[in-house]
Amino acid sequence: MTVSSVLVTGACGEIGQALVQSLHERGVKRIVTCDMMPLPESLKGMSAEHVQGDLVFRVKQFYDYDFDVIFHLAASLSSKAEVATEEAHRINVEGTMQLLMLAAYKSEKRGKPVKFMFPSSIAAYGFPSAEAKHKAGRVKEDEWTHPHTMYGANKLYCEKLGEYYSNYYGQRHLDENPPVMLDFRAIRFPGLISAFTMPSGGTSDYGPEMLHAAAQGKPYACFVREDTQITFMAMPDAIKALLNLMDAPREKLTSSVYNIDAFSLTAAEFRQRAIEAFPGAQITFEPNRRRQGIVDSWPADLDDSLARRDWAWKPDYDMDRFFNDYFLPQIRKRYGARPSLRSNE
Numbered sequence: 001m002t003v004s005s006v007l008v009t010g011a012c013g014e015i016g017q018a019l020v021q022s023l024h025e026r027g028v029k030r031i032v033t034c035d036m037m038p039l040p041e042s043l044k045g046m047s048a049e050h051v052q053g054d055l056v057f058r059v060k061q062f063y064d065y066d067f068d069v070i071f072h073l074a075a076s077l078s079s080k081a082e083v084a085t086e087e088a089h090r091i092n093v094e095g096t097m098q099l100l101m102l103a104a105y106k107s108e109k110r111g112k113p114v115k116f117m118f119p120s121s122i123a124a125y126g127f128p129s130a131e132a133k134h135k136a137g138r139v140k141e142d143e144w145t146h147p148h149t150m151y152g153a154n155k156l157y158c159e160k161l162g163e164y165y166s167n168y169y170g171q172r173h174l175d176e177n178p179p180v181m182l183d184f185r186a187i188r189f190p191g192l193i194s195a196f197t198m199p200s201g202g203t204s205d206y207g208p209e210m211l212h213a214a215a216q217g218k219p220y221a222c223f224v225r226e227d228t229q230i231t232f233m234a235m236p237d238a239i240k241a242l243l244n245l246m247d248a249p250r251e252k253l254t255s256s257v258y259n260i261d262a263f264s265l266t267a268a269e270f271r272q273r274a275i276e277a278f279p280g281a282q283i284t285f286e287p288n289r290r291r292q293g294i295v296d297s298w299p300a301d302l303d304d305s306l307a308r309r310d311w312a313w314k315p316d317y318d319m320d321r322f323f324n325d326y327f328l329p330q331i332r333k334r335y336g337a338r339p340s341l342r343s344n345e
């Protein structure tokens with residue numbers, strides 16, 4: 001699909017930075033970025049315009065722009081959202097609703113659907129206990145959607161809002177000549193790990209935090225138990241998924257919301273991998289009751305067969321390839337050899 005004009009909100013976040021780079025490499029003509037933060041130096045030549053500020057108050061400005069695709073990545077993540085719930089609701093729900101209304105208006109006006117790409121999350125699920133989660137195994141999109149967190153509830157509700165604005169907004173679908181509606185597509189992401197950026201405010205952060213700390217020779221106290229298990233994915237696969245779903249023909253899609261999966265491992269297995277790669281890494285476990293509760297409510301594994309069937313989803317990185325072909329080579333380039341280990345190596 002030829003995309004000429006794109007808006008990326010949350011462009012300075014982890015997914016945002018990687019996505020802007022990929023859109024630029026694809027030759028997208030005009031990439032407009034929006035974030036609370038100034039654009040990092042590395043992205044400056046790639047964004048035609050950077051709108052800095054609170055999205056909720058910036059959306060009005062975008063009524064003068066034309067976008068083929070909106071990637072709405074701006075969000076307050078799960079751990080942060082639990083300590084500032086009202087603020088999280090405003091960012092996660094109000095921001096999304098404002099943008100959906102913009103996309104609905106633009107789709108109708110130009111007579112062509114604006115694609116609205118939305119990163120949802122494993123946080124949309126909620127198990128009553130760690131036992132129930134392990135018993136359930138791989139979870140399908142319509143199972144266990146009882147989130148325990150503000151962030152998860154926000155994501156699940158925004159999926160519903162997206163479906164509403166795409167299909168039923170103002171009951172216009174019942175008109176004799178229904179207007180063109182927007183095209184909403186969401187992915188429920190597992191925990192993501194980038195070799196280039198660090199997450200902040202999330203609860204799956206213990207995975208990337210542990211690996212980045214080990215690579216830098218810093219001690220790390222993991223905030224969840226050793227047996228904690230959720231599913232993770234390499235950042236390049238997350239970007240590939242967003243772009244593949246964007247490119248998928250609408251008629252092939254049987255859902256607006258898709259699970260994607262790559263590899264599932266426990267915090268103890270993460271530690272083992274980190275120690276093998278960085279001998280001498282100091283990783284201890286000091287579970288935090290509240291953050292532990294959040295990950296205990298998230299699935300250990302996702303069933304992504306719908307995405308595999310409808311738009312040929314397949315991750316490039318399983319657990320071994322993630323460590324050997326992506327994370328370790330990149331992270332070694334980034335941090336170099338650890339001074340504290342040089343004498344032992």
Ligand code: AKB
Pocket residue numbers: 077078079120121122123151189190191192201202203204205
């Ligand atoms: C978080 O931990 O909040 C996010 C997520 C799993 O959506 N990384």
